Amino acid sequence: MNFVKRAGMSLRARKAKTAVLLGISVVICTLLLGGFLLRGATARQEAYAQRTIGVDVTVKGKGLTPALADRLGASPWVHRYNPLLACEAGARGLDAVESGTPGPGGEGTGKESRTALAFKGVRDSGLLLPFSYGTYRITAGRGITPEDAGRDVALVERRLAAKNGLSTGDIIRARSADGKRGVPLTVVGIFQDPMQDPPGWTAPHLLPGNTVYVPVRTVQRLGPGAADLTEAVFRIGSPEQAERLHAEARRLLGTGAFAFQVNDKAYRDQVRPIQRVGALAGLIVWLISVAGAVILGLVVMLQIRERRDELGMLLALGEKKWKLIGQHTVEVAAVALPAVAVAALAGQVAARPVGDALLTRPAASGPPGARPSDATGDATGDAPADAAADVSGTRVGPADLGKVAGIGLGISLVSTVVPGIGILRLHPRSILTDSE
Structure with a gap:
């Protein structure tokens, strides 16, 4: 059988x-x-x-330009990245937030009126620590995204928006410190910074209410010319990939001194x-x-x-x-x-x-x-x-x-x-x- x-x-x-x-x-x-x-x-x-979540790597150093940040951000280990480029400029027809204490020699005249705002160029506002950890909160609209790289858009602080009656979709006309260049910016979002104004007199561009986030290209047009980035943040998948990114940064930035900080606590x-x-x-x-x-x-x-x-x-x-x-x-x-x-x-x-x-x-x-x-x-x-x-x-x-x-x-x-x-x-x- x-x-x-x-x-x-x-x-x-x-x-x-x-x-x-x-x-x-x-x-x-x-x-x-x-x-x-x-x-x-x-x-x-x-x-x-x-x-x-990933791991945030912050790179700072002399010679770190937006172009080098883009090359480093194209590495296969990088999921998202955000260069930060800052400049001081003003905006035509826009009243900046003023300090509660009178300034020396009369505030709001001369150069101070032309550089009353702090424009911060970013690629991805979601990678900024205040936004990433919830310190800053978007109350209307949206933040700056990589898709805004070729657009003239702005993310405005709530106090500046309230003083000028701004809302999403409005146009502000930014101008460089020397008054030679102007850029019309469309407000795409309004955020709230919980930090209070300092008790003493403070220059307008240092007040938290006068902060405006824009794409990096916009700051390059408003600024005095070529400038190094304040920093660049790169989000990678794991702490083990940080060494590879560090070697890539050394290759691009040379052997000069640059800071390479790894924040992997959340990961x-x-x-x-x-x-x-x-x-x-x-x-x-x-x-x-x-x-x-x-x-x-x-x-x-x-x-x-x-x-x-x-x-x-x-x-x-x-x-x-x-x-x-x-x-x-x-x-x-x-x-x-x-x-x-x-x-x-x-x-x-x-x-x-x-x-x-x-x-x-x-x-x-x-x-x-x-x-x-x-x-x-x-x-x-x-x-x-x-x-x-x-x-x-x-x-x-x-x-x-x-x-x-x-x-x-x-x-x-x-x-x-x-x-x-x-x-x-x-x-x-x-x-x-x-x-x-």
């Missing part, structure tokens, strides 16, 4: 033992699937954290726990695989001992020993396949609550050190929270089921072949006459 057919008859004849074997296989497959789902969820969440606070959960999930998969093989091996071994008489009679009838081992392998494998299906159904039900319990979502949790702009997805250019809502969500996919099925069948093979080696050393006479 074909040993595959005999395996089916044996499973039907031993319904109780088949049910026990099925239960053990379901538990093993479910735990394996849970480990794969958790590991996949941690990988997705880690990748998302690298894109949104470590958010990503390191995710990586530990992922490592734990991988360890769980290995432990379950080994433990499952051992448990199933013991069960099969007990079944072989109980069926010694059957084995002896089959061998006496001329059955091949490898076919007896193949019969037990088919029996265990036939139970493992429906166990995978049951595990998939259980995984669909339990995957999301388990994943939510073990994983925190950086886009929504907002722990200390996290960037609120990344969490809220405001106008600073960060990804919306809705786009990240399912990052940590676990879901059963064909790849996960394929891995579980492969490992399950591998466990079945190991758990039957290893105990079945003893069959190869026995003879029909010794099996039938052995009383044990």
Whole structure:
């Protein structure tokens, strides 16, 4: 008789033992699937954290021009970057915020009236620390984004906007300090700086209310000419990539002195726990695989001992020993396949609550050190929270089921072949006459 057919008859004849074997296989497959789902969820969440939280690297130094910042920002490790170029200028028909204390020699005349505003050229206002950490808040419109590089737009402080009745869509006419160049700017956003004005007299361009953020190209047109950047911030995926970016910065900026500061606190606070959960999930998969093989091996071994008489009679009838081992392998494998299906159904039900319990979502949790702009997805250019809502969500996919099925069948093979080696050393006479 074909040993595959005999395996089916044996499973039907031993319904109780088949049910026990099925239960053990379901538990093993479910735990394996849970480990794969958790590991996949941690990988997705880690990748998302690298894109949104990442590591901020601040580069400062003489000779750091907007062109060099663009070249450094084109590195494959950089997700976002933001050069900062500042200048002092004024705006025609725009009244600057004034200090509460009268200034020496009369405030608001001469050069002071021509340089009353602090224009700060940026590429991505969302990478500025005050916006990134939520100190500055956009109250209307949006921030400066990389798409604004060729546009004449402005992000105005709330006090300056209130004094001049500005709102989004209005036009302000900025002019350089020497009065030779003018640039019409469209207000695309209004932000609030919580810092209060100094108690003593302060030059207008140093007052927080007179700050205007514009694209870098606009500051180059308003400024006195070519100038070095105040700083440039680059967001990379992980602290390990900082060394590569440092080598690239040294190549572009030469051997001269430049500051290279790495801020990875938010990354470590958010990503390191995710990586530990992922490592734990991988360890769980290995432990379950080994433990499952051992448990199933013991069960099969007990079944072989109980069926010694059957084995002896089959061998006496001329059955091949490898076919007896193949019969037990088919029996265990036939139970493992429906166990995978049951595990998939259980995984669909339990995957999301388990994943939510073990994983925190950086886009929504907002722990200390996290960037609120990344969490809220405001106008600073960060990804919306809705786009990240399912990052940590676990879901059963064909790849996960394929891995579980492969490992399950591998466990079945190991758990039957290893105990079945003893069959190869026995003879029909010794099996039938052995009383044990």
